Amino acid sequence: MPQLLVRDLDQDVVDALRRRAATHGGSAEAGHRELARLLRRNCARLRLSPYGKRYSERRRDQP
Known part of the structure; x- marks a missing residue:
């Protein structure tokens, strides 16, 4: 299974993710994983790139 390592997160983001996990009774x-799934699903639904541009804007920017 692929892995993802994210470096240099702000401490407040790390703390918020840990609090969220504790609140929901699961592991961080x-x-x-759930946040990544939600991001993928919502980007696809809204036709957004995970990098911030709408699909139509990316297509328009291409030569």
Whole structure:
């Protein structure tokens, strides 16, 4: 299974992710997986790139 390592997160982001995991009764790792799934699903639904531009804007920018 692929892995993802994210470096140099702000401490407040790390703390918020840990609090979210504790609130939902799961591990931080499981919470991160769920957030990644939600991001992918919502980007696809809204036709957004995970990098911030709408699909139509990316297509327009291409030669």
